[in-house]
Amino acid sequence: MKxxxxRDNWPAFFEAIVEKWPAADESDLEEIDGDQRAFITYIAEVTGxxxxxxxxxIREWLAGEIPSDIVMDPIHDNHSINLSAKYVGEGEDEYDDDARFGDDDEVPDDGD
Known part of the structure; x- marks a missing residue:
């Protein structure tokens, strides 16, 4: 991500920032308001x-994927779906809607 x-989704990143740098405080992050230099300085201060x-x-952190709950657009969503294909079983389509979240070949247990 860049x-x-x-910056454009600053408040939405608070959870990811605090997860990466637990010493960060959301009220301090609000004051930074997406300013990259202020963020670098702040993280240096809280981590020592x-x-x-x-x-x-921070560069390594930015090299990761944008969390799917942050940016929602067709290009990003399709990219994320394609990346998730490695977790889909052979013969299944990653674009299929599996509303039951289960194996389509399983027979439901009648409780017998």
Whole structure:
């Protein structure tokens, strides 16, 4: 993901930021308001790291996928669906709607 995704959806990233850096506080994050330099400085302060080390850590964090609950658009959603294909069993279609969330070949247990 790119910083623009984080900046444009700043409050939606609070949970992911606190998960990555547990010392971060949501009220402090609100004040940062998506400012990348302020965020780097803040994370360096709360973790006790050097700025360069913090920049590297944030760069690694940004290299990950955008959480699906943050950005919802057809291009991103289809990309996420394609990535999830590795978890779909052989012969199943990752685009199928499996409302039952189970194996289509299973026979329901009648409780006998």
């Amino acid at each position: 910083w623009v995704h984080v 790291q050097e700025i360069d080390e913090t920049k590297d850590e």
